[in-house]
Amino acid sequence: MAARRPVALITGASSGIGAAFARLFAAKGHDLALAALPDALLPAMADEIAARGRHPPVVVPVDLTLKDSGLRIANEMAAHGVEPAFIVNCAGFGLVGPAAALNRDQQLAMIDLNVRAVADLSLRFIDSLIRHRGGILNVASVSAFVPSPEMAVYHASKTFVLSLSEALHCELAPHGVRVTTMCSGPVATQFQYRAGIRSKLPRLLACSPEFVAARAYDGLMRGKRVVIPGVGNKVLSVILRLIPRFILLPGQVGAMRFAAKPPAQGFPKLSHWTEPGELPP
Ligand SMILES: NC(=O)c1ccc[n+]([C@@H]2O[C@H](COP(=O)([O-])OP(=O)(O)OC[C@H]3O[C@@H](n4cnc5c(N)ncnc54)[C@H](OP(=O)(O)O)[C@@H]3O)[C@@H](O)[C@H]2O)c1
Numbered sequence: 001m002a003a004r005r006p007v008a009l010i011t012g013a014s015s016g017i018g019a020a021f022a023r024l025f026a027a028k029g030h031d032l033a034l035a036a037l038p039d040a041l042l043p044a045m046a047d048e049i050a051a052r053g054r055h056p057p058v059v060v061p062v063d064l065t066l067k068d069s070g071l072r073i074a075n076e077m078a079a080h081g082v083e084p085a086f087i088v089n090c091a092g093f094g095l096v097g098p099a100a101a102l103n104r105d106q107q108l109a110m111i112d113l114n115v116r117a118v119a120d121l122s123l124r125f126i127d128s129l130i131r132h133r134g135g136i137l138n139v140a141s142v143s144a145f146v147p148s149p150e151m152a153v154y155h156a157s158k159t160f161v162l163s164l165s166e167a168l169h170c171e172l173a174p175h176g177v178r179v180t181t182m183c184s185g186p187v188a189t190q191f192q193y194r195a196g197i198r199s200k201l202p203r204l205l206a207c208s209p210e211f212v213a214a215r216a217y218d219g220l221m222r223g224k225r226v227v228i229p230g231v232g233n234k235v236l237s238v239i240l241r242l243i244p245r246f247i248l249l250p251g252q253v254g255a256m257r258f259a260a261k262p263p264a265q266g267f268p269k270l271s272h273w274t275e276p277g278e279l280p281p
Helices: 016-027 041-051 069-079 104-124 126-131 152-175 191-195 209-221 231-242 245-259
Strands: 005-011 032-036 058-061 082-089 135-139 178-182
Touching: 005 016, 005 069, 005 104, 016 032, 016 041, 016 082, 016 209, 032 041, 032 069, 041 058, 058 069, 069 082, 069 104, 082 104, 082 126, 104 135, 104 152, 126 152, 135 152, 135 209, 152 178, 178 209
Parallel strands: 005 032, 005 082, 032 058, 082 135, 135 178
Antiparallel strands: none
16 A cells, blocks of 8 residues: 555634644644535635645545544545544534533534544544654543533533543553643634623633644644643633532533523524634624
């Protein structure tokens, strides 16, 4: 079999943090394969990167909630003669509201995307990651450190990502593969709108997509287990783990109700925000 060209496979590369990862990995000299839902944004991102003189990224339009999405990505990459040296599992969404009231199918789709697809892609390409002494960067959240009523499935999904990734960090280190989990606080992207969060982002915690991507990339290359971008979020992650659950959980209810209103039906496409903390009307 002819040697395949190593690339960084980035999911959710069409917007937000994933788009920042795509630009950063390209700027650092990686060739790319970009995966997200089929729409106009992904080819535009690939064109933008190719226009900077980089090898044109392989574009993989795929719905990662589908069970065969990992196989589709593998087939598409093989057809283009590339294989992952790095994988960035960034695609994901959240929903705010009582779990019993939120749409059950959407919550299960969240598990398919935030959990099953992350596990699939983390495990599927290990041979190739070992060959290239590369790594996996899994995007979790400070939500991973605590359960949260009013955002129950999302927090649980990110706890899974953190737990899986920390274990893989140990298992794969002897094989020369780095596994890093990024646990960011609030980042101004379309995530809040899709989740149903309508309040301004807290100034002390909010970071830009570019900032969190840069911290995570640096941590991955240095072989760090967990990266928490921003001093405020580092402090928050410690506090969250120290507060007894009987105090924390009722507090979370109040915080989420303050931040949210019921999520919009479907996931409307928004133009990208430019101002951190800004929210659409
Ligand atoms: N923003 C925050 O405050 C925050 C904080 C902590 C952690 N995170 C995590 O960061 C990650 C990226 O979120 P973001 O803030 O950048 O949000 P975003 O701007 O909404 O980006 C989400 C990305 O995931 C892709 N995606 C959604 N559903 C998909 C599906 N079924 N199949 C394939 N791709 C799909 C989207 O593609 P389309 O654009 O084509 O729909 C988009 O590229 C998520 O895992 C999120 O949980 C975000």
